[in-house]
Structure formats: C-alpha cells, structure tokens
Amino acid sequence: MKTYDLYINGQWTKSSNDRVIQVENPATKEIVACVPRGNAEDVDKAVLAARSAQADWAAKPVKERADLMRKLADVIESKHDELCLVISNEMGIPLKHALGYHVSGASNEARFFADMAENFQYEIPMEGGAVLREPVGVVAGITPWNYPLDQATYKLFPAIVSGNTVVLKPSQNAPTCCLILAECFDEAGFPAGVFNVVTGVAGEVGNALATHKEVDAVSFTGSTSGGIEVGKLALNTVKKIALELGGKSPLIVLEGGDLEAAVEHVCSDAFMNTGQTCCAYTRFLIHESLKERAEELLKAEAAKYITGDPLDDNTEVGPLVSEKAWIKVKGYIEKGIAEGARLIAGEIPENCDNGYYVKPAVFMDVTNDMTIAQEEIFGPVLSVITFKDDDEAVAIGNDTQYGLASGVYGPQDRAMAVAKRLKAGNCSVNGAGGSLAYPFGGYKMSGIGRELGTFGFEEFLEIKSVFFA
Numbered sequence: 001m002k003t004y005d006l007y008i009n010g011q012w013t014k015s016s017n018d019r020v021i022q023v024e025n026p027a028t029k030e031i032v033a034c035v036p037r038g039n040a041e042d043v044d045k046a047v048l049a050a051r052s053a054q055a056d057w058a059a060k061p062v063k064e065r066a067d068l069m070r071k072l073a074d075v076i077e078s079k080h081d082e083l084c085l086v087i088s089n090e091m092g093i094p095l096k097h098a099l100g101y102h103v104s105g106a107s108n109e110a111r112f113f114a115d116m117a118e119n120f121q122y123e124i125p126m127e128g129g130a131v132l133r134e135p136v137g138v139v140a141g142i143t144p145w146n147y148p149l150d151q152a153t154y155k156l157f158p159a160i161v162s163g164n165t166v167v168l169k170p171s172q173n174a175p176t177c178c179l180i181l182a183e184c185f186d187e188a189g190f191p192a193g194v195f196n197v198v199t200g201v202a203g204e205v206g207n208a209l210a211t212h213k214e215v216d217a218v219s220f221t222g223s224t225s226g227g228i229e230v231g232k233l234a235l236n237t238v239k240k241i242a243l244e245l246g247g248k249s250p251l252i253v254l255e256g257g258d259l260e261a262a263v264e265h266v267c268s269d270a271f272m273n274t275g276q277t278c279c280a281y282t283r284f285l286i287h288e289s290l291k292e293r294a295e296e297l298l299k300a301e302a303a304k305y306i307t308g309d310p311l312d313d314n315t316e317v318g319p320l321v322s323e324k325a326w327i328k329v330k331g332y333i334e335k336g337i338a339e340g341a342r343l344i345a346g347e348i349p350e351n352c353d354n355g356y357y358v359k360p361a362v363f364m365d366v367t368n369d370m371t372i373a374q375e376e377i378f379g380p381v382l383s384v385i386t387f388k389d390d391d392e393a394v395a396i397g398n399d400t401q402y403g404l405a406s407g408v409y410g411p412q413d414r415a416m417a418v419a420k421r422l423k424a425g426n427c428s429v430n431g432a433g434g435s436l437a438y439p440f441g442g443y444k445m446s447g448i449g450r451e452l453g454t455f456g457f458e459e460f461l462e463i464k465s466v467f468f469a
C-alpha cells in the first residue's frame with residue numbers, strides 16, 4: 001500500500017492533522033492507498049499559495065505556459081502504466097480499458113489546450129475601446145471518482161494554461177491519480193503554487209474550498225445534489241460557478257433506424273465503466289415496431305459483457321466503486337422489477353462478499369414514469385421504452401430533469417430534426433462521436449457551463465470592457 005502527502009506550493013506537505021483516508025480496491029476490498037484527510041487549514045495554505053503564485057503565472061508569456069503544458073503531456077505519457085493501474089485498483093475499471101477510457105486523454109487534452117491558449121484572442125478591438133479576456137484568478141476544482149483523471153484535467157488544463165492557479169480536491173474514492181498528476185506537474189517544472197492538491201472529504205475540504213474568500217471560481221463535477229450544495233456555498237461570496245452534473249440520457253431509434261448498430265452503441269455506452277458514466281445512454285427509446293427484434297439483439301449483446309476481475313483480460317465490466325454504490329444499484333434493480341418492468345438480462349446480485357459486482361441488466365416494458373427511467377442509477381442498468389412516432393420519442397426523451405447527452409438513429413433528415421428538438425448538451429446522430437473541440441455539459445439539472453472546446457476554455461476567463469480614446 002502506498003501513502004501520499006498533500007501537494008501544496010510545489011511541496012509534498014503533511015496535513016495539519018494526522019487523519020487519513022484509506023482507499024479500497026472495489027474488486028478485492030483491500031486497502032490500496034492511504035491519503036491525507038485534509039482540513040480547512042490545509043485548504044487555506046493551498047489557496048494562499050495559489051493566490052500568491054497567480055499574478056506571476058498570468059504574467060508569463062502565453063507561449064511559456066503552453067510549452068510547460070506540452071512538457072506536462074510528455075511526463076504524463078511516461079507514467080501511463082502507473083496511472084492505469086491505480087485507476088483500475090481504485091475504481092474497478094478493467095485494466096485493459098484503463099488506458100483508452102481514462103488515461104490517454106490527459107496528454108491529448110494538455111496539448112489541445114496549449115494550442116488553444118496560444119491561438120486565443122484575448123483582446124477584441126471595439127469602436128472606442130476593447131474587450132479583454134483575463135484569467136479569473138484562483139480556481140477550486142472539485143471532482144468525482146468515475147473518471148478520476150480526466151474529470152480533473154478537463155478543468156485544470158484550460159484553467160492553468162490560461163493563467164489561473166488551481167487547488168484540486170479529488171474524490172475520496174479514487175484520489176491517487178490526481179496525486180500522481182501533481183508529480184507530473186512537479187517533474188514538468190511548473191512554478192510552485194500553480195497546481196495544488198488537497199485530498200479529503202466533501203464536508204471538510206470541499207466546503208472549505210467552496211467558501212474560501214480567496215477562491216474566485218469553483219468548477220465542480222459530480223452529482224446534481226452535491227453540485228447544488230457547492231453552488232449555494234460558492235454563491236455566498238459570488239464566485240464564478242461551473243457545474244457538471246448527473247444525467248439520464250436517451251438513445252432514440254426511429255422507425256427505419258439502424259437497430260443493430262444502435263444496440264451495440266447503447267450497450268457499450270450503458271455498460272462501460274460499469275455504467276458509471278454521467279453521459280451514458282441509460283434510456284433506450286425504440287419505435288414500437290422494433291421491440292421484438294431489439295429484445296433478441298439486446299439479450300445477445302448484454303451477454304458479451306463479461307463481468308469479473310478487472311485484472312483478467314476477458315473482463316469487460318469490473319465492480320462498482322463501493323459497497324454504497326452496490327447497495328444502491330441492487331435496490332434499483334429490485335425496484336424495476338417491483339414496478340413491473342421485465343428483466344431480460346442481468347439479475348439481482350446476491351451479495352458483495354467478493355467485490356461489488358453487478359452484471360449488466362436490461363429491462364424491457366419500461367415506462368418513462370418508472371423510477372428506473374427517471375433517476376440516475378449509476379450502474380449497468382438499461383431501460384428500454386417504446387414510442388409510437390417521432391413526436392412521442394422527443395417528448396419521452398425530454399421528460400427528465402436532466403439534459404446531459406442524447407442520441408438518435410434514423411433516416412438522416414428525420415434524425416437531425418429530432419436532434420434539434422432534444423433538450424441536452426450534446427446529441428450523436430447515427431453513432432457519430434465528438435472531439436475535444438466540442439463543448440461538453442448539460443441543460444437543466446445536468447449543469448451550468450461547459451467543459452472542453454473554446455466554451456470550456458472561456459469558463460476560466462473574466463470579461464473586461466476597456467474604453468479608450
């Protein structure tokens with residue numbers, strides 16, 4: 001088991017108390033790492049370090065900041081194996097998927113935002129003056145465990161390369177990759193105080209960051225309930241707030257859509273990362289004429305998702321992250337059956353004595369008012385719902401408090417028409433994927449603001465009008 005300290009002002013620093021968080025491997029229940037359970041005093045040190053580093057960092061030529069970011073990308077690449085292993089050990093992703101799903105994105109993002117920073121127009125000339133874009137200042141990042149590295153880097157990289165400094169609080173469930181990321185910042189040669197990590201728990205480190213008067217912006221990724229609480233706290237000192245929250249996303253197959261491709265797509269989306277993906281398609285909306293064939297295809301496809309030991313090369317689905325998550329997901333499977341949905345794949349898991357495993361579950365005969373169709377389960381559970389026509393598909397798709405992602409399969413013109421009517425931050429038409437250049441984020445209770453793309457970069461910039469003769 002490895003132990004870590006906090007990373008504050010370019011130094012590995014003991015917490016001001018000696019409490020720790022023991023990080024559990026959800027596949028074996030072994031303790032795999034031990035990190036400090038930081039507190040408000042540690043947050044204060046980190047925020048003040050970030051504050052005192054910020055002006056000098058912002059004053060450096062953008063090329064210098066961007067080149068450091070590119071160096072960081074190289075260092076991250078040199079630690080790929082270590083990052084894959086700790087992420088797999090801490091949140092259960094099969095090791096063979098850790099690089100593709102969790103790790104390789106980080107260096108691409110660092111280079112992407114380095115280029116964006118160098119090409120961004122920070123001064124927009126106007127008649128009689130100009131509009132300036134300037135770094136916000138000190139940014140607090142509060143991040144989840146389900147993609148523990150890239151949910152942090154989506155914030156850190158644009159924030160830092162644009163001249164802000166950052167204090168990060170990673171999730172208590174999977175914090176270690178963010179401490180390895182701090183090693184990378186150190187090795188790449190970033191000035192002290194530009195990036196700081198304080199590990200700890202929500203009510204202590206999270207709250208201290210959201211309320212600290214020297215924090216100018218809070219960028220939160222996590223549950224909708226957590227985001228609302230953090231947002232309210234941050235508003236007391238009117239910080240800039242960005243929230244990336246939960247989802248209950250629909251994938252729609254119109255009459256005439258490619259059902260085979262859609263089934264493959266929906267299963268990989270709903271089951272990868274053991275269903276613990278914010279933007280996963282967890283509601284599969286199909287035209288009523290496709291129901292029988294869809295059932296056959298879904299049974300066959302779900303059977304391919306072998307659940308088991310994340311270190312076994314045959315495994316497609318690892319354990320859920322924790323006992324709490326296992327109890328919650330089991331409860332939703334029971335609830336789906338009790339509310340009258342028909343389970344055609346998966347089962348009610350019996351016990352979690354040997355890891356927090358739940359086999360991918362598919363429910364037919366779901367109606368959109370059922371609990372399993374409305375609440376974010378955050379496990380490998382797919383609900384299949386039928387509709388009569390395109391209007392009904394849109395109505396069901398939008399009948400949710402969330403609005404993170406969506407997708408449509410169908411004849412191109414009709415699929416595009418449906419895509420335009422869906423209230424979600426993104427929509428994939430006929431299986432097309434996005435890129436780092438596209439903004440990511442949610443409508444409704446899925447969030448405020450965007451990450452990635454130019455819009456995600458601008459979240460970390462203030463706007464100033466300057467009038468001159």
Ligand code: NAP
Pocket residue numbers: 142143144145146147151169170171172173200201202203205206207210221222223224225226227229230244245246247277278279376378404441442446447
């Ligand atoms: P979470 O329980 O809300 O926690 C997220 C982070 O916020 C953790 O670091 C947590 O600390 C902290 N936190 C939670 N409540 C807080 C509070 N009241 N005050 C201060 N800090 C607080 O979410 P999670 O279980 O880690 O992640 C899963 C959720 O994140 C899902 O709902 C998923 O949809 C969402 N998510 C959204 C996106 C997106 O881009 N929209 C991406 C990934 C995940 P602790 O670790 O100590 O609890």
